[in-house]
Every structure is written in C-alpha cells, then in structure tokens.
Amino acid sequence: MNHLLWSALIGLMACGFTSDSEAAAASKDIVKSAQLEQTYVWYDGDQEQKVWLNPNLLAEFNPPASGRSLVKKAYTDAKPIAARHKGIRLWGLEGGTYLQGVIHNLKTLQPDGKYSPVFHDTPRASGRMRSLPGNIIVYLNPAWDEATVHRWVSGRNLEIIKRLEIGPNIFVLKTGPGLEALETANTLYKSGEVIAAFPDWWEEAVPH
C-alpha cells in the first residue's frame, strides 16, 4: 500500500504520458487474454450470478472529456482501453498492481470520483464486461405504501435516488461505487427484507 501511495504521488508530479492510442492497442490484448481467478456473486432477482474480477482493469465513470484524468496522473503506467462509450473510461493496469489499492488511493485523492473494478461474465477477460458505478436497485414489497417504504429506507441509512417505473416499489438506492455497491446489494438480498437487490451495474452493450 505504501508503495502504491508513493507511486501515486510520484505519478502526480511526473506527468509523463504516452499517447492514448498507442497504449490502447497494446493494453487491450493484455487484459483480454487474461485467465481470471477471483469470483464474486450477485443476485439477478432470485438467480445467483457469478462474475470474475479482472485484476488488470479499472473503470472510471464520468471521466473528464480531455486527456489526463486523475488515473493517469496517479498511475503513469495506466493505459486507456479503447471504449465505445462516453460515460466510462477503462484503464489497463500493469500486472501485479493491487487494484483495490489503486481504487483506494484514487478515492483518497478524489473523494467524489467514481472508480470501480471491472468484472466479466466469464472466466476469461474476453467475456462481457460489467462494472460498479455506484447505487443499487432494490425491489421492495409491492404491497408497501409510501410511508412504509420510506421508513424502511431511512431505517437502513439508505437514500432513494429514483423510482423505476417498471413495477411497484422498485427503486434505485444510493451507494458508493465499486465493491461497496455489490456488498450492500448482497447483504440486503440475503437479509430477506427485500424481494431483489442488485448493483446498478454498468453492463457492456454495443451498437449492432
């Protein structure tokens, strides 16, 4: 951890950059061919789903439009992955970099930043990606009235972001990005107090 913090500070001062396009091609191949080991589960309704963490990828949500994000400043070796989507930027990290440490450091440097690990639906990094921008989706008892809903939410120190008009009492609740969202959703689901709870995943989807 100390080493990482040091690296971050050095990175902030050094500001040496390679071009994004050069880096992207090389790093994509590295991260796509990885065999993934660390798994997590989440619950899509009542269906348990397994995902594989990619230790070499970092997701940055709402990235700055131009050039140098904090990630690049903090980790000069981080390489941007060519992404199809504007709302997320993926960064390739060198093998051996401690991903959670990177995220911790970035949160320290930028408390309102949204950084998350990247997961895959398969044990290979070629599979569909998903990541955790923050917030969870919760299906509450459809028979609950509004007062009951708010009482339950506040009783768990949660906050309603918005209601989803896809059924009764389905809400987006506020959590931090990254594993906090996954852990909160799983805890709620396993509590039996909710019908469903899962992260508001960013899921890879593409034009056809």
Place this chain on the structure above:
Amino acid sequence: MLRAGSYLFFGFGSVLFISGFLVSCGDGGGGRPPSAPTGLVATPGDDQVTLSWSPVSDASSYTLHMASTDWATWSLTLPGATQNNILTCCSFPNIGLTNGAIYWFAVSAVNANGESSESVHVSAVPSPAGDPLFLDQWHLQNTGQGGGTPGEDLNVVPVWNNGFKGEGIRIAVVDDGLEIAHEDLAANIASGLSHNYCDGSSDPTLCGSDTTASEHGTAVAGIISARDLDGVGGRGVAPRASTIGYNLLESTFISNQADAMTRNSSSVDISNNSWGAPDFTGLLNPTSVAWRDAILTGLSTGRSGKGTIYVFAAGNGGLQENSNYDGYANNRGVMAICAVGDDGNKAFYSEEGANLWVCAPSGGNNGHSITTTDRTGSLGYNTNGTSNYPNTNYTNIFAGTSASVPMASGVVALMLQANPNLGWRDIRLILAQTARKNNPTDSDWTINGAGRNINHKYGFGVINAEAAVNTAMSWTNLVPEQPPHTTPLATPGLSIPDDDPTGVSDTIAVTGSGITSIEFIEVTFSADDHTYFGDLEITLTNNTTGTVSRLAETHACTNADTGTSIPCQPSYKSWVFGTARHLGEAVDGNWTLTVTDLAEQDIGTFQSWQLKFYGR
C-alpha cells in the same frame, strides 16, 4: 408520323401532371392542322413527371407521347390530353413511372383538321423532389442500382403513395448519440422528449463535452425518419414520423436500460434498439431482471395499454453466433430483426436463430450498404467525403442488423398510422403473415404446422411494407392472450455422449394448455456442468407438427479482438432460449428437446428443461 404509342401516366401511384395551357378549342380555321407545340419542358418529381408547353392557338386538344426507355420504343399514346387530363388520365392504362428510369416525351396539337407534328423530344428521370440521395436508397426502392436485384427492398413506395408516411407516430431511437439538429432529421424530432443519460438534458447529441463519435444513433434515425421533400439528403422509411433520441449506449447502467425501455411510454409507440450484447465471442449474454421487467411494463402499459413495439437487432456475429445467445434479442417482448443484402440473401454477419422474427435490408455480401444521415461535418462515418458522399452530412456505408432494425421500426410506424388501434401482438403477427419469402431456394425454408414459411436465417421472411400496411388497415385485433402455460421442470439428468451425433432427448407431454395458437415459446435449459457449451447443438421439436427449432449450434468461442479460442464458459444454467417458429401451432402434444455434443473433448449433462408457451 407519330409512333404507335400512347400515353402513360399513373401507375403504382405514379402521376404525370400535364400543365400545358389550352387556350383555343376551335379548329383553327384554314383547314390546316395546328402547328407543333413549342417550349415543352419535363420536370421530374417523385414517381412523376410534370410536363408543360406553350399553348397553340388553334389546337383543340393535345396528344402526348412517351417512351419509357429510349426514343425508339414508344409504347402508349394518350389522345385528347389537355390540362384537365390531370384527372381523366387516371382511367388510362396504368403503366407507372419509376424513380430512376429515363422517360422521353413529346406532344402534338390536334384540331378538327388533324394533328400537328411532334414537338421536340424531351426526357426526364423521375426522382423524389428534394431528396437528392433517394435514388441511392435501394432499401426503399431497389431498381438494380449498384448491382442489386430489383424488387429486393421494403416495398414501401406504394405505402407513401397511399398517404402513409408515419405522421403522428413516435419512435424512440435507443442508441448512442442522436444529432437532433441534423438538417435532415430536425424537422421530425419530437421536441423536448429526448433524453441524455450523461447529463440529464433533452439533447442526446453528445455525452458531456466530448464531440467525437456517437454517430450510430444519427445514422439509425435517418433510416427511420429522415425528412422527405426537404431539399437535402435522402428519406426515411417513415419520413414524417417523429423521432426521440435516448443515448443509452453512453451509459448502460441497468437502471438506464430499464428507463430507456419505458421513458415517455405514453408517448412512444415504437422503441428502436439497434444494439445488444457484444458480438463475436460465442458466449451467452443474459439480461437483467430489471430490463426484462421494463419490457413487460412497456408491453402492458405502453401506448395506453396497446403495448410499446420493441424492435431489436438480431446481432452481427453471424459467422459463429446464434441470435439466441443474446438475451435482448431472444426476449419474447421484442422482435429480432435480421439483415439481407440488395440481392435478398442473408448478410454474412446476420445471426441465425429460432427467435428471429423478420428481416429487412442492410449492407449485404457485396458491400452495397445503406445511405442515411451522418453526423454533420467531419464527424461520423463520412469524415472527408473522399470515399463517400461529398456532403459529409450523409453516408453510404451504414450496415449491420443495426440498419435493418430502423427499417422495421419505420414500417411499423406506417402500420400504426394506418391503424392506430393495433396492439403489439397484432403488429408482430401482421409482419409475420405478410413477410416475403426471400431467397426462396435456401434449403432452410420449411413450413410450420400453421402453414407459415419459416427459416432460421430469415425468420418469417423479409418485411413487405405494402402488404403489412394494407393488412393492418383491415385487421381485426387478436383476442387477448391466454395465461402462459408453463410445464413442470423436467430433470432428465442425461449424460450427453461426447462427439456423438446421436445425442440425448427428453420429451414433455403437454395437455390442457388452453392455447391453440402459439405466439412464442421460451425454453429454459440447463447443462451447467458442461465444460465447453459450444459443443452442444440443441433442438426443440413439436412432435405433432414436426416443426423443429434449432436453439443452439456447435460453435467455437473466441476472443473478439484476436479471434483466438477461449473456453465456452460458463455453460447453460437456466438459460432461456426463445423461438418464434411455432407461430400458430397448437400447444397440446409432445415436445422433444434433443441435445447433441458434436465436438470432441468436454462433456456434460442434460440436466433440466422447461417450456413456457405464449399464445391464444
């Protein structure tokens, strides 16, 4: 001497307007025929030509002459033409004028003493007034331009000529950016209803301050509703329909996916989705329960209960993937649209699948793609005009099932204008019923137990807009659905022989379903322990009718970027396949699922399966 010809005018909604001035109706005196008309001008229009000439003082009428290809092949004559023949000419033989074809015209003057010599001969090529790129839009009217097969198109021109251009119908383009100020789109943008998932605004053109890319949605929107007769670009399939942009692909959070399917659901008639899970891996890509619930919500509450029409891309991984591996495209609530080229044959990238509904044109195997709108200026697909249109606001290289989807949506808009009372199930059935059997020699065509042509490459065939709209106009809505019939979970637990075409099968007997006309079937299947699910071919057979749905095929899984092989994992675990191929068949009877491992190594078990039937 006048050629033995005659006259033309009108056909397939085509009109020849005659606007010469008739001044004198006398015989001209002097016992002579009138002098030949002068000043003949032929002005091309959309499937029509307007003729005008200077009046001949002693003419009592005029005779018009036309040649459809060259001056030597006159075909028809229309004696007695006058300015008033604009109406009366409709009773003459209907030979039609076709956009893109050259026609020659002449006029002679007539009085009691005879007929004059012909005027000078003039030619004209009908084309849509104000849509300069229309003639390149072979998907709208394929005359063989670019080497295509004439007639391999949407057959939409007759629908326009019948007065349906999509007025009053709203289509949400769920995509990346949509440039709502584009010169050929702006007039059809529904004000204030678009949504930007990056910043919450109602302008989905850009995500934040990044001005690059996000061109896909703009191209898709142009196929649906590029404005007609506006002096620029081409035209959409429904060129007067209203378009709304949701730039979901910039921020594909699950909550946004659900929102995009239901936002403005009282105002949105059609949800156009030229997107899906990543292609080219051969892997399974499920959807979230929130997205599925959003679809169900749209079906039950959209359009005041008549149901939002969801149109999705079948997918572009056709060299290795089946559309049934994509949880978006194989959902019961959507129509999965496949792609055919300008020869009517399957585009190489278009995914096969039992879930396919209908196909529509797109860039095909000869590379002849679709002309549509592009980001203004140097952005988008056409950045400098060197290998594309000089006007970089347009492109002629758009392709993929992405291009076919908005064609389907456009046709649905025309159907809904013709009959706004159609429910979502009615739309689907009409499209299936009126689809054209393309590529008729393809070996996969067969007829299901209800007499419908079905093909794993083409679904029910290629959309025929004229037939669909005509059918819609006189359609009686379907009776409500029966409650879905779900069979008990069958757990055969059969070991699947490795690399053995014999496979294993299990049969479910269904009785008392109450459904005599199937509209869709979901097949939930598990072989969770198989270590390479791509080895498996899976088929569902209705033993009563013999109709077979091929749900999965033996295939490799690959790294989409490098093409190198990767494990096909994880395997089928309560995976839900969809099939449309049993449309109209009855449920009751025996249904057999056959699972075959057609590649060596890797084994597993046919663990369980279940059927869920939808219909009436």
